[in-house]
Structure formats: structure tokens, C-alpha cells
Amino acid sequence: MxxxxxxxxxxxxxxxxxxxCPDEVLRAIAAPTIDHRGPEFQELGHHILQAIRPVFGTSGPVIIYPASGTGAWEAALVNTLSPGDRVLCFETGHFSALWMKMAEDLGLQVDMVPGDWRHGIDPAVVEEKLSADSGQEIKAVCCVHNETSTGVTSRISEIREAMNAASHPALLLVDTISSLGAIEYHHDKWGVDVTVSGSQKGLMLPPGLSFNAVSEKALAASEKARLPKSFWDWRPILAANKNGFWPYTPSTNLLYGLKVALRMLEEExxxxxxxxxxxxxxxxxxxxxxxxxxxxxxxxxxxxxxxxxxxxxxxxxxxxxxxxxxxxxxxxxxxxxxxxxxxxxxxxxxxxxxxxxxxxxxxxxxxxxxxxxxxxxxxxxxxxxxxxxxx
Structure with missing residues (x-):
């Protein structure tokens, strides 16, 4: 038995x-699928692409993929960096280690700061590492906001302050997969360049959607980035999003659920x-x-x-x-x-x-x-x- x-x-x-998942979200997902090239979907797309922004704390674009959070990691890296670029990463737990491995697999040089998995990122170390990079070879700082494997939340606003104190132009890439919609976060205010997230935690949805919130600086970097990309490329997605669509088949029913989840967060x-x-x-x-x-x-x-x-x-x-x-x-x-x-x-x-x-x-x-x-x-x-x- x-x-x-x-x-x-x-x-x-x-x-x-x-x-x-709240019952209301599950009921929304169970609605009949509609034509993802038709006017009803276009209205849905326009609505969601605007309604998601306050959750990230941004007035800029949020790119939505039919993927897990791991896909959003890859999108953040391949859209902003080129082969051989150096990235500064911090070992705060299991998922930070996976992100570092992905960066290495993509041909990036990873400068890893070891950690004990019981503390978050030390902003003083960020400033020290970037100040020592006189040639400004480090192109991005990769941080996990809330390390899901340890229950430790790094202080992203202080990390940005440390980067500013070092007068370093590196991009700030932040994983919020287990913090978005649950722990205070401000993409614009904290000067984050790419915020990575997923649907299955604070957003109260099943797995299957992932996100990149992107700054103007990140968009400018994407024009020069040379890592290979196709599915993850921001440019065709942003172009299609202007009209409420995606350049490929989106996760229509999960977007139904996302609309309801965003309304629930707004109401609370x-x-x-x-x-x-x-x-x-x-x-x-x-x-x-x-x-x-x-x-x-x-x-x-x-x-x-x-x-x-x-x-x-x-x-x-x-x-x-x-x-x-x-x-x-x-x-x-x-x-x-x-x-x-x-x-x-x-x-x-x-x-x-x-x-x-x-x-x-x-x-x-x-x-x-x-x-x-x-x-x-x-x-x-x-x-x-x-x-x-x-x-």
C-alpha cells in the first residue's frame, strides 16, 4: 500500500x-490555452510585462523565459559577457557554486572568494577585490541574494555601496530565486544590473518561468557581449515584448497564473x-x-x-x-x-x-x-x- x-x-x-500554489493561481493556470499570437494574449502580455516590474523594484524591462531559474542564470551571463571575461563570485552555498560552475563552463574566468556557508558576502571583501583590480579586468560581480541551501541573505545594497567605493565599472548580477516576492529587494535603488529569478518560490507559481530584470548598463553591455546565445538572447524577446508577444511559444498557462499571483502580491x-x-x-x-x-x-x-x-x-x-x-x-x-x-x-x-x-x-x-x-x-x-x- x-x-x-x-x-x-x-x-x-x-x-x-x-x-x-494558492488555489486561485491553480484555477487560473487550468483555463483553456489561447492563441499566443492573438489579441487576447497580446493584452495579457502587455499587462504582465508592466505588472511584474514593481516586484523587482524596477521601471525597466523584465524578460520572462519559459525556463527554470538556471536558465535565467545563463541568460544573465551570455547576454552581458564575452569569452575569457573575468567574473568575481562568492561561495555562499550550493547554488552559488552551481552558478560559478556554469560561468566556467561558458568560458569565463571565475575569481572565487571561498566561504563557510554560514555567512553571506562580506561587502568589505568586495571593495578590497575590486580596488585591487587596477586594470578593471573583472567584468561582473555575481551574487546570490538569498542562498536557498543555507538560509543566509547577503546584503546587496551594501555590496553596491562597496562597488561604488571602489569606483569599479563591473556589472552587478544578482540571483533572487528564493527571495523575490518574499524578502525586500530593489533592483533600481540598489544599482543591480541583472536580477535573476524564478516562478516557483515567492511568486507562488509552479516551476517553469524565469526572469531577467535588466538595467540600461546591462543592455549596453549586451551590445558588445560575444558569448554564444540564441534562445537566451534578450534582443528578439525585447523586440517582440513591445507588442505584447514573445519570439517563440511562451508558457501561456503559467502566465495566466502569474497575472493572478502579481495581483495577490499587489493587494497584500x-x-x-x-x-x-x-x-x-x-x-x-x-x-x-x-x-x-x-x-x-x-x-x-x-x-x-x-x-x-x-x-x-x-x-x-x-x-x-x-x-x-x-x-x-x-x-x-x-x-x-x-x-x-x-x-x-x-x-x-x-x-x-x-x-x-x-x-x-x-x-x-x-x-x-x-x-x-x-x-x-x-x-x-x-x-x-x-x-x-x-x-
Whole structure:
């Protein structure tokens, strides 16, 4: 007999993405597909291309691909850089490492600053590295805003200030895949040149859409960039977008859902969305501390509003705890990735998420820790509820 046949109620998907999709978004996606060359789609395209901009904090264009966030990484690199260009990257976790590998695979020279996966990017190191680059050979600085594998959020505004202090012309490329629509972010105000994102986290959609928000400086760089590109090329997409269309078949039904998700974010208000995520993050960290466990992120300035990575005691395997929770309570938690495998589990608290969902999630975690024999105090759930009750 399958696990699904022995359970009732919904599955708790509490990984840090893909996240749960609101029913209204799912209903929109289920609508009949329309002609992507017709006037009804054209109206949809025009609407979405304008409505997405405030979520990025930009007045400039946002390019939408039928792809995962990984595709948006590649688009950011190939549209702005040329073979042999140097890029400055920072090892903040699993996904920063994957982005670095992609850059190397594309023929770029990667200057990697190592990290311990428990801290974000140090702006002082950014300034130091760029100031030392007297020949201005570094063409781009690649940053992950919120590292999904660690629950650490780098301070992008301070990184931009560091770049300005070094008077360096490098482009600033930022991955917001697990922060957009969940953690405060300002593409224009923070001087970001390309913001990379995906649909399946803060935007409350299934996987399948990815994004590049681009600055005027990035667009100018794209005129000289010589890395090979075809599908990812900004130019034909921007040309078609002027008329509300795409140069190839877009993900029509996901765009239906995106229209609804953007309306939901607008109705709640982005500041309220950010506040809600930070509140749920504080409650989760209160639970972890009350259990006597440790949050992976070590700098309170860098705590993530999207997820919390919990470090297990040395004698226990996080994957065993996750397996127990899945089997007993039909709840999925995020695994530790790469060198964190078995060392942490990750609690996602982003997207379509509310107080009672968090209480249920943390209750399942507390019971799972107990069933796994992890020595914890029994005050975690109550500590989280105390935070939530304060409003």
C-alpha cells in the first residue's frame, strides 16, 4: 500500500521551493490555452510585462523565459559577457557554486572568494577585490541574494555601496530565486544590473518561468557581449515584448497564473508581504532556539525571511529526521545540499503561507525530532506561537 493511500488531508510541502500554489493561481493556470499570437494574449502580455516590474523594484524591462531559474542564470551571463571575461563570485552555498560552475563552463574566468556557508558576502571583501583590480579586468560581480541551501541573505545594497567605493565599472548580477516576492529587494535603488529569478518560490507559481530584470548598463553591455546565445538572447524577446508577444511559444498557462499571483502580491502590498515573511522567520528561529538546536546562519543581519536551515547535533542525520517526518506526518522538509547533506534540514516559510501553516509545520518538526530520538527541549512550538501571537 502506498503512503498516499494511508494518509488523509493535504501533503505539507514545506521545502524552500517549489512552494504551495494558492488555489486561485491553480484555477487560473487550468483555463483553456489561447492563441499566443492573438489579441487576447497580446493584452495579457502587455499587462504582465508592466505588472511584474514593481516586484523587482524596477521601471525597466523584465524578460520572462519559459525556463527554470538556471536558465535565467545563463541568460544573465551570455547576454552581458564575452569569452575569457573575468567574473568575481562568492561561495555562499550550493547554488552559488552551481552558478560559478556554469560561468566556467561558458568560458569565463571565475575569481572565487571561498566561504563557510554560514555567512553571506562580506561587502568589505568586495571593495578590497575590486580596488585591487587596477586594470578593471573583472567584468561582473555575481551574487546570490538569498542562498536557498543555507538560509543566509547577503546584503546587496551594501555590496553596491562597496562597488561604488571602489569606483569599479563591473556589472552587478544578482540571483533572487528564493527571495523575490518574499524578502525586500530593489533592483533600481540598489544599482543591480541583472536580477535573476524564478516562478516557483515567492511568486507562488509552479516551476517553469524565469526572469531577467535588466538595467540600461546591462543592455549596453549586451551590445558588445560575444558569448554564444540564441534562445537566451534578450534582443528578439525585447523586440517582440513591445507588442505584447514573445519570439517563440511562451508558457501561456503559467502566465495566466502569474497575472493572478502579481495581483495577490499587489493587494497584500509588498511591504506587508516582506513583514509577513520576516515574522514567520522570527517565529521559526524562536522554535529552533527553544529546542536547543542551532540555526545555520550565524549573522543576525543575514537571517533569511524565506527559509531556516537547522543544524543537527553531530550524532544525528538530518535526512533520517526528514524521512521520519515524511512517513509519519506527510510533510516534506528541505534536504541539506552538497557538503551540508545530512547535516541540516531546511524549513521553507515563504510564498502562500500563514500562521496556522507555520504552527502545523513546526509541530510536525517537533514531533519528528522526538520520534528520531534527537535530544531537544519541548518548548519550541510554544516559543514560535508566542512570536505569532504578538502579531
Amino acid at each position: 502506498s503512503r498516499a493511500a494511508t494518509t488523509s488531508g493535504r501533503h505539507y510541502l514545506q521545502i524552500p521551493g517549489p512552494t504551495n 502590498g509588498l511591504e506587508n508581504v516582506f513583514t509577513r515573511h520576516q515574522r514567520h522567520a522570527r517565529a521559526t528561529r524562536a522554535a529552533v532556539e527553544a529546542w536547543g538546536l542551532e540555526v545555520l546562519c550565524q549573522d543576525p543581519r543575514e537571517y533569511s525571511g524565506s527559509l531556516t536551515a537547522v543544524l543537527m547535533p553531530e550524532a544525528f542525520n538530518a535526512d533520517d529526521v526528514r524521512a521520519t517526518i515524511l512517513e509519519r506526518f506527510d510533510m516534506s522538509l528541505g534536504a541539506g545540499l552538497s557538503k551540508l547533506a545530512g547535516r541540516v534540514f531546511r524549513i521553507g516559510h515563504l510564498g502562500a503561507f500563514e500562521d496556522l501553516t507555520l504552527v502545523g509545520t513546526l509541530g510536525g518538526v517537533q514531533m519528528g525530532l522526538n520520534l528520531s530520538g534527537v535530544p531537544i527541549k519541548q518548548d519550541g512550538l510554544e516559543a514560535a506561537m508566542a512570536v505569532l501571537e504578538k502579531g
